[in-house]
Structures are given as structure tokens and as C-alpha cells.
Amino acid sequence: MKLQEFATLMRPSIEEVLKQAVNRAPDQRLAPFYGWLTYHMGWEEEGAGVQAQGKRIRPLMVLLCCLAADGEWQPALPAAAAVELVHNFSLIHDDVEDQGEMRHGRPTVWVKAGTAQAINAGDLLFTLAQNAVLGLKDTINAQVACEAAFVLNRACQRLTEGQYLDLSYEKMNDLPLDAYFPMVNGKTASLLSACAELGAVCAQVSPQRREAFTRFGNRLGMAFQAVDDWLGIWGDAALVGKSVESDLLSKKKTLPVLFGLQQKGKFADQWRRAVAINPDDVPHLAKLLVEEGAQDFTVREADRLTDEALSALKEACPRESDASLALLELANALLRRDK
Amino acid sequence: MKLQEFATLMRPSIEEVLKQAVNRAPDQRLAPFYGWLTYHMGWEEEGAGVQAQGKRIRPLMVLLCCLAADGEWQPALPAAAAVELVHNFSLIHDDVEDQGEMRHGRPTVWVKAGTAQAINAGDLLFTLAQNAVLGLKDTINAQVACEAAFVLNRACQRLTEGQYLDLSYEKMNDLPLDAYFPMVNGKTASLLSACAELGAVCAQVSPQRREAFTRFGNRLGMAFQAVDDWLGIWGDAALVGKSVESDLLSKKKTLPVLFGLQQKGKFADQWRRAVAINPDDVPHLAKLLVEEGAQDFTVREADRLTDEALSALKEACPRESDASLALLELANALLRRDK
Numbered sequence: 001m002k003l004q005e006f007a008t009l010m011r012p013s014i015e016e017v018l019k020q021a022v023n024r025a026p027d028q029r030l031a032p033f034y035g036w037l038t039y040h041m042g043w044e045e046e047g048a049g050v051q052a053q054g055k056r057i058r059p060l061m062v063l064l065c066c067l068a069a070d071g072e073w074q075p076a077l078p079a080a081a082a083v084e085l086v087h088n089f090s091l092i093h094d095d096v097e098d099q100g101e102m103r104h105g106r107p108t109v110w111v112k113a114g115t116a117q118a119i120n121a122g123d124l125l126f127t128l129a130q131n132a133v134l135g136l137k138d139t140i141n142a143q144v145a146c147e148a149a150f151v152l153n154r155a156c157q158r159l160t161e162g163q164y165l166d167l168s169y170e171k172m173n174d175l176p177l178d179a180y181f182p183m184v185n186g187k188t189a190s191l192l193s194a195c196a197e198l199g200a201v202c203a204q205v206s207p208q209r210r211e212a213f214t215r216f217g218n219r220l221g222m223a224f225q226a227v228d229d230w231l232g233i234w235g236d237a238a239l240v241g242k243s244v245e246s247d248l249l250s251k252k253k254t255l256p257v258l259f260g261l262q263q264k265g266k267f268a269d270q271w272r273r274a275v276a277i278n279p280d281d282v283p284h285l286a287k288l289l290v291e292e293g294a295q296d297f298t299v300r301e302a303d304r305l306t307d308e309a310l311s312a313l314k315e316a317c318p319r320e321s322d323a324s325l326a327l328l329e330l331a332n333a334l335l336r337r338d339k
Numbered sequence: 340m341k342l343q344e345f346a347t348l349m350r351p352s353i354e355e356v357l358k359q360a361v362n363r364a365p366d367q368r369l370a371p372f373y374g375w376l377t378y379h380m381g382w383e384e385e386g387a388g389v390q391a392q393g394k395r396i397r398p399l400m401v402l403l404c405c406l407a408a409d410g411e412w413q414p415a416l417p418a419a420a421a422v423e424l425v426h427n428f429s430l431i432h433d434d435v436e437d438q439g440e441m442r443h444g445r446p447t448v449w450v451k452a453g454t455a456q457a458i459n460a461g462d463l464l465f466t467l468a469q470n471a472v473l474g475l476k477d478t479i480n481a482q483v484a485c486e487a488a489f490v491l492n493r494a495c496q497r498l499t500e501g502q503y504l505d506l507s508y509e510k511m512n513d514l515p516l517d518a519y520f521p522m523v524n525g526k527t528a529s530l531l532s533a534c535a536e537l538g539a540v541c542a543q544v545s546p547q548r549r550e551a552f553t554r555f556g557n558r559l560g561m562a563f564q565a566v567d568d569w570l571g572i573w574g575d576a577a578l579v580g581k582s583v584e585s586d587l588l589s590k591k592k593t594l595p596v597l598f599g600l601q602q603k604g605k606f607a608d609q610w611r612r613a614v615a616i617n618p619d620d621v622p623h624l625a626k627l628l629v630e631e632g633a634q635d636f637t638v639r640e641a642d643r644l645t646d647e648a649l650s651a652l653k654e655a656c657p658r659e660s661d662a663s664l665a666l667l668e669l670a671n672a673l674l675r676r677d678k
Binding site (some may be wrong): 024026027030032034090093094097098115116117119120121122123124126127128130131134137141143145149150153156157159161163165166167168182203275280287307 | 363365366368370371372373429432434435436447454455456458459460461463465466469470473475478481482484485488489495496498499500502503504506507518521645
């Protein structure tokens with residue numbers, strides 16, 4: 001079975017467990033409150049559908065890792081749902097914090113509900129995520145449920161830490177290159193690392209094997225972010241397309257930018273002098289970064305992290321299986337994107 | 340042993356477990372982030388101390404209920420800490436949502452950290468609360484830890500629901516009396532009810548006895564709110580003191596106000612006509628409420644709920660003990676306040 005077949009097989013169950021976790025308005029009076037969650041999850045109202053729901057990559061990763069660790073995937077569904085709910089809770093709050101008005105082409109929750117209710121709706125979703133993971137008590141046992149809840153909470157803790165760093169970096173003009181990794185570790189890698197670890201926890205593997213799965217998820221997340229950072233400057237949308245799509249325009253502190261600043265060359269000069277970046281200057285700045293080695297550096301980092309991810313996967317799954325091959329395919333799909 | 344002696348005995352352990360749960364900044368870079376939490380908990384910075392910490396009534400209630408249910412209190416400490424952390428997480432977010440600038444006489448977290456970081460700091464505290472309750476795995480067992488986490492999460496769910504109702508009521512001018520109870524159930528009673536239930540869960544009592552404890556906490560919370568609503572209009576601070584302290588001035592939808600609105604008399608007329616209440620009109624409005632029976636009604640409701648709380652306590656603790664007497668004392672202290 002290949003990745004796409006696994007996805008087709010598992011998706012209906014994932015969606016069902018997610019809906020069971022979220023559709024819980026105890027009475028009619030609370031229907032609008034829970035309605036913001038079913039809207040955000042992409043199930044209801046304008047623009048509902050697969051596009052708004054996203055690919056549910058995180059739950060898929062939990063289930064595939066569980067299978068690849070020689071477990072059964074169905075009992076791991078509560079963990080898979082919990083990770084997706086945590087991801088979505090953090091999106092609702094991030095959108096409030098960054099004042100982001102659109103997500104998946106639809107207005108964000110705070111735009112519809114106001115800031116106060118959006119914070120509150122995010123809190124509700126976080127609570128429902130916590131409940132979901134404890135469902136492992138019934139599908140596996142209480143020991144595994146507690147362990148999985150710890151793993152999920154560690155990821156939540158890292159998520160908030162990453163967000164703290166991200167928000168505080170916005171205000172700093174100068175930032176050393178090594179400030180990048182703890183931020184990305186928290187914002188992107190923590191949850192993917194939890195996905196892989198949860199799969200291993202549900203399959204009840206040895207501590208060594210569990211560590212290898214966790215490392216696979218972590219490096220995959222870090223590599224994913226490095227690729228994302230590359231695309232944010234040199235991807236089609238950012239460079240050939242409209243400069244509005246470029247991370248340079250929003251002055252985002254991505255890996256190539258932090259490398260560029262560290263060179264203290266022409267790029268750093270122009271970046272520091274500009275209060276805001278002019279869209280017309282974007283291609284020139286992107287070119288300066290290439291000349292000063294930031295593009296090469298970013299590619300090298302992405303390759304290094306990808307290699308580490310794949311060798312961790314090999315360590316976690318010494319025997320090839322349909323599931324381990326599908327994980328390899330998933331990693332490749334995440335890391336070799338074109339847009 | 341009396342309530343005060345129990346409080347003196349237990350307080351250092353409560354504070355210690357709380358600190359263990361919160362003091363977890365993994366590196367120096369994150370110290371300011373965790374610093375907002377230690378500030379909020381009343382341990383650090385300006386105004387730190389017992390005054391800022393509050394009375395820690397919720398953890399005390401968990402531990403006393405556990406004792407009164409014939410359990411030992413020390414193993415229940417993780418649950419006691421978790422409830423207090425959930426309470427404080429909800430305060431941090433409530434302050435953002437209501438734009439409250441002061442709490443316990445000190446600036447609130449969002450005033451110090453900004454809205455975005457305060458939302459994020461609340462999320463961190465919520466996560467740490469979840470971790471804390473799972474600590475029961477080590478002090479009791481995994482089964483109890485899962486059960487306690489479910490109880491805590493149900494309370495969190497009710498809390499967010501109560502806050503949803505509270506926020507939506509602000510915008511409504513007319514509200515039936517029966518809209519009051521679901522809101523207060525969520526905002527005040529859910530956490531006190533969880534305290535009592537957690538004590539019972541940690542003591543591993545029968546389902547019937549656990550239900551009686553839960554009902555005790557719930558009715559205590561409801562009665563507490565009715566008394567609070569009474570004090571908000573006819574208490575010394577509200578009436579004899581400055582009218583600024585009166586709930587009438589802030590147009591809060593409390594029990595006497597909703598009763599008054601339902602009478603469709605002079606109070607309802609004046610309340611509906613006023614866009615804002617003038618401080619000079621507060622004594623007159625309070626008098627109208629008395630004449631129209633709202634004060635009597637509020638006292639009757641508070642008495643009824645208090646009776647229900649005390650008979651639930653008796654059902655939960657058929658044999659008197661130091662702990663059950665201390666709970667009685669705690670209930671009386673909460674319900675017979677003067678200010």
C-alpha cells in the first residue's frame with residue numbers, strides 16, 4: 001500500500017474521531033460557540049470542505065508511525081485526533097496574536113467571533129484535544145493514555161515557547177543565527193516530533209526505538225521549515241510571482257535572512273537600514289542573499305536535516321514495511337515541494 | 340484540627356507543588372516567558388506575597404475533600420495544584436478578554452506582556468496544569484490520573500462555556516432569569532465542583548459518594564455566586580461605600596438584576612432606558628430592586644443552594660471528621676462574608 005492509499009483508507013476514520021471530539025455542544029444555547037470550532041475545522045459554513053480542512057498530515061503521521069512501529073493504527077486514533085486538535089487550537093490563537101485575517105482562504109475565527117470569543121474558543125479546542133488523547137485509556141490502556149498525554153503536553157509547552165520567541169524576535173532588528181533553531185524547534189518541529197513519538201507510544205515500543213521515531217519527527221519538522229524558508233524567498237510564488245508573497249517583504253526572520261545578517265555584508269546593510277521593505281527591492285535583496293551564500297547555506301541545512309530525518313527513520317524501522325515506505329514518501333512530499 | 344490549622348499545614352506543600360509545576364524554563368532565553376507566570380502566581384516582582392497569591396481555596400478544597408473521603412491528602416497534591424493552575428490560566432485569559440487592568444492590586448499579565456504574549460502565557464499555564472494532574476500517575480496510579488484529568492477537562496470545558504455565555508450576555512439588554520444558571524454553573528461552580536470531585540477521585544470512593552462530593556462543590560459554587568451577587572449590590576462596598584464598586588454601575592447581569600428585569604416594573608424600565616448607569620442613581624436602583632422583591636429572591640436562592648450544599652456534604656461524609664468539619668467551616672466562610 002502506498003501513501004495515497006493509506007491516506008484514503010485512514011482519512012474517514014480521522015475525520016470521524018475529530019468530529020466526535022468537537023461536536024459536543026451540550027445545549028442549543030452553546031451551539032454558536034461550538035460552531036466556531038466546526039467552522040475552523042473546515043466542516044461547516046462558507047468554504048467548508050477538503051480545501052479548508054487541510055491534509056491532516058499530523059494525524060496521518062501518528063497512524064503511519066504506529067503502524068511502522070508494528071502497532072495497529074485504529075487504537076491510536078485518539079492520539080491522532082488530539083494532535084490535529086492541538087494544531088488547530090494553536091492556529092486559532094496564533095491568528096489572534098498575529099492579527100491574521102485569512103486562513104485556507106477563509107476568514108479566521110477572531111474575524112467572525114471577535115478577539116475575546118476567539119481566545120475562548122481556542123481554549124475550548126485545547127480542552128477537547130486533552131480529552132481526546134485520554135481516549136487511549138479505552139482503546140489501549142491508562143498507562144499509555146497518561147504517557148501520550150505527557151508527550152502531547154510537552155509538545156504544547158514547546159509550541160508556546162516557540163511562539164514566545166517568534167513574537168519577541170519580531171521586535172528585534174539584530175538576531176544571531178543560533179536564535180533560529182530553538183524557535184523553529186518549538187513552532188514547527190515540536191508537533192511533528194510528538195506525532196512520531198505518539199505513534200511509537202501507542203505501539204508500545206522500546207525506549208530506544210521510541211527515541212528514534214521522535215528524532216525522525218523532529219528532524220523532519222526542522223527540515224520542513226528550512227525548505228519553507230527557502231520557498232519563502234526563492235520559490236515561484238515569492239520570486240517569479242508577486243513579491244507580496246515573499247518573506248522578505250514581511251521582514252520575517254527566516255534561516256536565510258539570519259544567515260545573511262550574520263555576514264554583515266550588503267544584504268545586512270540594506271535590511272537594517274529599511275524600516276519597511278519596498279516590493280520593488282525584493283528581487284535585489286533575494287539576489288544579494290544568493291551572492292552572500294545564504295541560499296547555499298539554507299539548502300545545505302535542509303539537506304543535512306533531511307538526512308538526519310531519514311537515518312532516524314531507518315533506525316526506527318530496520319525492516320522495510322508498507323508503512324515505513326509510506327513515511328518515506330510522506331517525508332519526500334513534505335521536503336521536495338515546488339511552490 | 341480546625342480549618343485554619345489544616346490551611347497552615349497544607350499551604351507550604353501546595354505552594355511547593357505549584358512552583359515545581361511552573362518553574363520550568365528550559366533555558367535562559369525563555370526566562371521572561373515563565374517569569375510572567377511566576378509574577379501572576381504572586382511569587383515574584385512588585386507586590387509579590389500572600390496578598391497577590393490569594394487564599395488557594397481551590398487546592399485546599401481538593402485536599403480536604405480527599406481527607407474527608409478517607410483518603411490521604413499528600414498523594415492528591417498534583418490534583419490540587421492542577422486546579423489552581425487552571426483557575427489562574429483562566430484568569431490570565433479572562434483579563435485579556437475583559438481588558439481588566441488590575442488583579443489583586445497588581446497590573447495584569449497582558450498589561451505587562453501585551454495581548455499576544457498574555458494569550459500565549461495563558462496557554463503555557465494551561466499546559467502546565469494538564470501536566471500537573473497527570474502527576475497522580477506517580478503518587479496514586481495511571482487509572483486515577485486519567486480519571487482526574489477527565490474531571491479537570493470537563494471543568495475547563497464548562498469554564499469556557501460559561502465565559503462564552505458571559506461574553507455574549509454583555510451585548511444583550513434583555514435576558515430571562517433562567518439564562519443565569521448555566522452561566523454561573525460554568526464560570527464559578529464548575530471549578531469548585533471539580534475540586535470536590537477530584538478529592539473524591541483521589542480517595543477512590545464509590546460512584547455514589549463521588550457524586551455527593553461533586554454536588555457539594557457545585558452547590559457551594561452556585562451559592563457563593565448568589566452571595567457575591569448580593570454583595571455586589573447591597574454589600575458595604577457597593578452601597579454604603581462608593582457606588583463605583585456596585586455591580587449596578589457596570590450593568591452586570593447578576594441574579595438580582597435578572598430577577599428585577601423579569602418583574603417588568605420600575606427597575607426594569609429605568610435599567611432598559613439607561614445606556615449607562617449614573618453613580619448617583621445606584622442607591623435608588625438598589626432600593627427599587629428591594630421593593631420589587633429581588634433582594635428577598637436572591638437571599639432565598641442563596642439559602643436554598645447553601646442547604647443543598649450542606650446536605651450533599653452530609654451525604655458525602657456520613658461520619659463527622661476533622662476534615663468534614665473543616666469543609667463545613669470553609670463553606671460557611673465562603674457563604675457568610677461581609678464585604
